[in-house]
Amino acid sequence: MAKLSTLFVMLAALCWGLSGGIGGVLIAEGWDSLVVSFYRGAIGLVFVLGWLALRPGGSGLASRRLWFWSVIAGLGVAGNFTFYFISISEGSVAVAATLMYCAPVFVYLVSFALRLERPTPLKWAAIAMVMVGIVLLTRIYDVQPGGVTPIGVVAGLLSGLSYAVFIFGFKYAAPHGSPQAILVIAFAALALILFSMGDADQTLAVLSTPSWPLFVTLGVLGAGLSFVLYIVGLNYTAPAVASIVAMVEPVTASLFGVVVLDESLGAIQLAGMGLILVTVTALSVSSSTR
Numbered sequence: 001m002a003k004l005s006t007l008f009v010m011l012a013a014l015c016w017g018l019s020g021g022i023g024g025v026l027i028a029e030g031w032d033s034l035v036v037s038f039y040r041g042a043i044g045l046v047f048v049l050g051w052l053a054l055r056p057g058g059s060g061l062a063s064r065r066l067w068f069w070s071v072i073a074g075l076g077v078a079g080n081f082t083f084y085f086i087s088i089s090e091g092s093v094a095v096a097a098t099l100m101y102c103a104p105v106f107v108y109l110v111s112f113a114l115r116l117e118r119p120t121p122l123k124w125a126a127i128a129m130v131m132v133g134i135v136l137l138t139r140i141y142d143v144q145p146g147g148v149t150p151i152g153v154v155a156g157l158l159s160g161l162s163y164a165v166f167i168f169g170f171k172y173a174a175p176h177g178s179p180q181a182i183l184v185i186a187f188a189a190l191a192l193i194l195f196s197m198g199d200a201d202q203t204l205a206v207l208s209t210p211s212w213p214l215f216v217t218l219g220v221l222g223a224g225l226s227f228v229l230y231i232v233g234l235n236y237t238a239p240a241v242a243s244i245v246a247m248v249e250p251v252t253a254s255l256f257g258v259v260v261l262d263e264s265l266g267a268i269q270l271a272g273m274g275l276i277l278v279t280v281t282a283l284s285v286s287s288s289t290r
Contacts, residue, residue, distance in 0.1 A: 043219020
């Protein structure tokens with residue numbers, strides 16, 4: 001069962017990586033980041049509603065705390081999706097995916113502030129290494145025309161911060177109900193927020209566009225199937241193993257960008273990406289094995 005669960009986590013990370021690439025294709029076609037994010041979340045909502053219908057027991061939907069923290073998780077995932085696609089539009093899939101992978105660093109910083117984690121010299125050194133990796137990856141010291149813009153860098157980091165908000169929201173909601181109930185509330189909040197903020201005409205235009213199969217694929221891989229696989233897989237997968245397997249996401253997204261979108265990364269950027277991936281994974285593993 002443990003091997004199958006690890007496979008589920010790996011497949012979820014693979015789906016997330018592919019969804020970044022698909023989002024990049026849609027954005028290159030001229031679709032707004034908010035619209036792309038809305039459909040990713042809305043189609044995911046259909047999946048988790050089905051999961052809740054199949055397993056309604058212990059949902060906790062009567063709990064106010066469940067609703068509160070689930071809505072916080074929804075705000076986090078809405079920000080994560082939106083800032084991720086903005087970062088892609090202002091840079092590249094590879095850079096956006098790697099910056100989002102910095103989410104554990106934000107989790108640590110928030111945990112330090114809330115005194116949930118004790119800061120140590122080793123943790124601060126790891127965070128400093130990630131910052132160096134970000135500088136190398138984004139080349140913010142030498143921004144070139146057509147390269148990663150400052151907006152792309154900030155949006156990528158905000159996508160990671162938003163994912164950290166989702167993690168905290170989900171964590172505090174978990175004692176009060178089932179994962180499927182939490183995700184239903186979170187994705188419903190996401191859909192309401194992004195629909196109200198997005199371009200209504202473009203949102204409705206998706207329903208009749210030839211690109212609608214890509215939107216469906218994005219929703220299925222990026223929020224529907226992936227979240228179900230990830231939550232189920234985590235039940236029997238050690239956190240340290242899950243942290244390592246999660247590297248599949250930025251690697252897959254980067255390969256998609258290079259192969260399909262004709263993106264490229266220089267040697268310095270690749271070094272920065274490697275530094276970030278290795279350091280963040282080591283941070284996650286050390287935290288989960290204590």
